[in-house]
Amino acid sequence: xxxxxxxxxxxxxxxxxxxxxxxxxxxxxxxxxxxxxxxxxxxxxxxxxxxxxxxxxxxxxxxxxxxxxxxxxxxxxxxxxxxxxxxxxxxxxxxxxxxxxxxxxxxxxxxxxxxxxxxxxxxxxxxxxxxxxxxxxxxxxxxxxxxxxxxxxxxxxxxxxxxxxxxxxxxxxxxxxxxxxxxxxx
Numbered sequence: 001x002x003x004x005x006x007x008x009x010x011x012x013x014x015x016x017x018x019x020x021x022x023x024x025x026x027x028x029x030x031x032x033x034x035x036x037x038x039x040x041x042x043x044x045x046x047x048x049x050x051x052x053x054x055x056x057x058x059x060x061x062x063x064x065x066x067x068x069x070x071x072x073x074x075x076x077x078x079x080x081x082x083x084x085x086x087x088x089x090x091x092x093x094x095x096x097x098x099x100x101x102x103x104x105x106x107x108x109x110x111x112x113x114x115x116x117x118x119x120x121x122x123x124x125x126x127x128x129x130x131x132x133x134x135x136x137x138x139x140x141x142x143x144x145x146x147x148x149x150x151x152x153x154x155x156x157x158x159x160x161x162x163x164x165x166x167x168x169x170x171x172x173x174x175x176x177x178x179x180x181x182x183x184x185x186x
Contacts, residue, residue, distance in 0.1 A: 083158075087158065094162075
C-alpha cells in the first residue's frame with residue numbers, strides 16, 4: 001500500500017508539474033499574442049497617422065498651388081486693367097487734343113456732303129489745294145529717317161501704333177490746311 005500511495009503521489013506531482021508547464025506555456029502564448037496584437041495596433045495607428053499627415057500635406061500643397069494660381073490670375077487681371085486704363089487715357093487725351101485743335105470738329109464724308117451745297121464756286125480750287133496739302137503731308141510722313149524707324153521697331157506694339165497715329169496727318173491738321181488754302185484762294 002505504501003508503494004501504491006507513493007506511486008499515486010508521484011503521478012499526482014508529475015501531473016501537477018505538467019499542468020504547471022502547460023499553464024506556463026499557455027500564458028507565454030497569450031502574452032506573445034497580446035504583444036503581437038499591440039504591435040499590430042501600433043503599426044496600424046502609425047500607418048493611419050502617416051496617411052493623415054500625407055493627406056494634410058497634399059491638401060496644403062493643393063491649397064498653396066490654388067492660392068498661387070488665384071494670385072497669378074489676379075495679378076494678370078490687374079495688369080490687363082492697368083494697360084486698358086492707360087490705353088483709354090491715351091485715347092481720351094488724343095481725342096481731346098484733336099478736338100481742341102480742330103476748327104470745325106471732325107471732317108467726315110457726311111459733313112462734307114452737307115456743306116457741299118453751301119460752298120462757293122471756288123470749291124474745285126479748294127479741293128485741289130486740299131489734295132496738294134494732303135499729298136505733301138503724306139509724303140513728309142513717308143520720309144521719316146531710318147533711325148526713327150529703327151527706334152520705333154524697338155517699342156511695344158501699342159506704343160508704336162500710338163506713335164504712328166501721332167505722325168499721320170490728322171483731320172484737324174487737314175482742316176487747318178484747308179482753311180488756309182481757302183483764305184489764300186480768296
